[in-house]
Amino acid sequence: MNQRYDLLAISLLFVTAVLAAWLGIGGPQGSSLKDWQTLIASAGAIGAATLAYRAAMAKVEVDRAEHKREFLRRQLAQYLKLDIALESFRPAVQLINANLAFSDDGRGVRASALRVKEAPELAEAWDNLDVFPRRLIREIATIRASIRRIDDILDEVAPDRVLFGDTGQPDTRFNILHVEMNSIIEACTLIKTGLKPEIEKLAPIIPIRERISAIYGDPDIDED
Template sequence: MIPKLPGLGPLAALLLAAALSAWLGIAGPISIEGLYRWQNLLAAFAALAAAAIAYTAAMAKVKLDRQISDEQLMRRSLAILLKVEFAIQVLRQEARELEEKLGDWKNKSFKTVDLAISEPKEILEAWETLDLFPGDLILALRTLRASLVLYRTDLAKFDSQVEWESTTLASIKANPTSRASVAAKLLIQQSTDTITALRATITRLTNLLNRA
């Protein structure tokens, strides 16, 4: 354990005791008449000691309040991160299922609406609290969300009820199944990268809270 110096209160008390000891050693025992001449000095020392004690107590409360506030912020951040991490796992699974569906030769055609991948509401909620996230995680979420928005925008260019032949050879501008195949692979990779970043941050926050 690292030794700590006493606070201002104990130091003031020690200073007062030292001054009184020195005075008694020089001037001898205290007389009532002589005490009146020292009352202003004694009052000043008493006021200093009281102020030091009050200051120490106030700073201790400020430190405690800051610690409580920091812990509450970390717990809030952790709760958001856990929800986002779960939602992105679901998103990744949805992208994997779309990739498998497109790769199954038994599936000859798809309606545009069947190729959609929804954006989890947890990502939208996280977007409103980006100030709680570290920089690398913000970048990962931004990249993932940009891909989702771009894919949704591209699908919107096609009639949702029209059936399209499943192919990866056609231009992504001419056939939504080609666009879906590209999007599924990209979203799987980006989801995996984002989950990795999320789990690293979750572990760090959990360790900090356990040590608090």
């Protein structure tokens, strides 16, 4: 469409220039049209400028629509990646936290077993925070911050060292680790809960009857 506007603008400018030159140089002698030479040239220029403006605005609208489609595509991809990743990440942290809690009976737990490995999708989500709802950005930050604090604590001891402690004793190494892991688990739950309606809006679930009909055919149709 904008190419059409460009062609019209160029054609109008060309016709106006030819007409203005003809009136000024070789137009009919004594013709009153010569008196309108400047006005005709101005009108032609204004018309060409209007067409050029419309072409530019048409391109802006096309670019805006393309940008929106790309943003929604990237948004859905990030939502799905993080949602799927948390399906396994959250249980893994729950298991580590359970091992930490069960170590209160005096058996202890190896330091290396308390490491929380950050899912790559969390780092990717951090690099694409602009596509996430504001209420979930803080939860993503909470997970990453808690992982860093856990790493800082465990960096102070050898990986093969067996640690003993009580998760219920405030301000102890065990208690801090327990609190940080709980923060991660809670943040994961909030993120998954928040992503569910957002994903549903961008990629609605096919109704169960429609799925069954698409897979097995319409049961109301009798085959001869």
